[in-house]
Amino acid sequence: MKTFILPLVEHTTFSQGNVGGKGSSLLWLVKNGFNTAPGFIITTEAFREFIRSAGMEIQDRDQLRNLPLPRHIEESIRQAYRNLGGRVAVRSSMVGEDGVVSSFAGQLDTLLNIEGAEAAIQAVRACWMSMFNERFRNYLSERNAKNNLAMAVIVQQMVEAKAAGVAFSADPISGEDVVIIEGTTGLGDVVAGGTVNPDRWVVDSQNNIVESIQNSQTSPALTRAQVQELAAIMRKVALKANSPQDVEWAWDGNNFILLQARPITSLAGKDVYSSKFVSEMVPGLIKPLVWSTTTSAITQNVFAHVFDELLGTGKVDASKLMKRIHSRVYANVTLLGKACEQLGLP
Template sequence: MEYILPLKDCHSHFTELVGGKAMGLGSLLRQELPVPSGFAVSTHAYREFVEVTGLDRAIQMNLRGADTIDEQRRVSERIRGLFEESKLQDSLLAELTEAYMQLSPHGMQPVAVRSSSVSEDAAEASFAGEHDTYLWIEGPDAVAKNVLRCWSSLFTPQALSYFKQFGIRANETAMGVVVQTMVAAEAAGVMITIDPMTGDRSQISIEGSCGLGLAVVGGEVTPDRYFVDKVTLDIRSRMISPKSVAYRFDSQAGEVRRIDVPEEEQMKPCLTEEEVVAIAALGKQVERSLGTAQDIEWALGPWIDGKRDIFLLQTRPETVWRNKQAAPLASSQTSIMDRLVGNMSMPMRIV
């Protein structure tokens, strides 16, 4: 195919072609780790699209003089509207439809459509979280629509601010897109293979909540937190927080919805001890393979025969401590839990 690559073929030397997210997923698949199947829409497809439609010139014109926050917001809205009013070129739409149908041999497979910018995981400035993800998309037409929406998220107000701050020109970057089969997550969250507060490399830090990962990534809940010894995989400490909202797919409405969690369920841990250790073990394996601390998104599928399968949805290099000297470890009188409790404002149950 000219525009699309299977995720397993997204090697590190293809980062400029598929973006950081697709490259990270490709590395996980080649380790035979549990990653939902999918494919990448290349940056070549993006560059050809903006050239053929004339959007490249329209983007450059709109960006002139967009120096203030208010102007960046207005320009972002105009540029994103241009993308979302457009249609994919026929050759790309045909490839996209074929690739999607290969994921859906028995019907309309729900997928996640996720941005994969060539700039989002740069060491100097992490763009992680600045671009869009769309969940539970069904059908090739809907996938095509959300590819355009992901492309348009290259020009959010936050991204335009980054471009200005780091001297990046619009024609110097591009957006790839990842399309993956959807995980009907019972729990989801993030894992960093160091202590994100101190840079302690002997620790794996896991955060999670019920349902899809939107509530955690979006900061809508205080997640459960687990701190695991990287060497022994013993759980050093954990903090269970009230999780008042969750995102789940509503089959009747045909969309992902934010729901209120019943009060009696809010303090239930989102993970079992066995699941915490299993997630940490995967994080340790990924870090060892890629050679640096990782920031990983994970999800647990539905309960089947008394267990839930773990899926890795994304990995990228940890950027905060990557080029810093780690702080000295706390004294034996101060636990990781003690340090973190001082930064928490929400009530929680400490186990």
């Protein structure tokens, strides 16, 4: 029996092929105890049946504009919306989206503040149509990706956001072990879309705020305590996922609501560095002269030999064992993890 609607609840059984990348991520967040907005997912089965009802190959979005939804699918969406009620956000969730190699962020439609069953149905249609727009087709072509015509749609209650934005559990450029948070007051889609200059915080591995930049005209989007609370949540998400995460978040005045999470695609295959344990051996700020004459020499002449013994001679580039980032020493935890595996350690 085909399933057209799945609730966003802990006991829901799903596959990414049925709920798409974003839907899979949301259900994963729910199952792992993180706060998300209530809602439901219209599965890829509904999309496929809608496409089949056209009786022809779909080449562009205009062919879908006036194509009626099969009555049983329309009624399923209508009933699910009635059970949820109120204003909702309607977002596309494509199979393969938000994966490690390629993120489709910003390429498919999201519609906010939708109210009423009829408006929700039209918003779902708009999401399906976005799969056939020129921008998305060009995006796929540039990455040699395949458009396999499988999209789910997520419908969630709108969060009455006091502040919202994006956060990274590691520096998406260097892989440094810090949490980077960007946010603004109100809805966070302007931050994710790059249309505003947000407030920005950097939080180190000890949950200390080491950088704070306020771009808002009045007060910052979050207090220091809220920044530290969100940073702690980010580390929990990354720990559960076993990979650095890129998260969209909202603050409703009482709690942080996670709107989606995905791997940081820019770090796929890259080594990750952390100061968590090495800071006890090499504390404080390291000046360039000390780094070049002492710390770097110890790294290459001592630690490199240890890794050679564990992983095999010549398999480790000594220059990658440690780095000096913002005047502090960071160790390559990716290589450390490989060494632990070699020794049979967890």
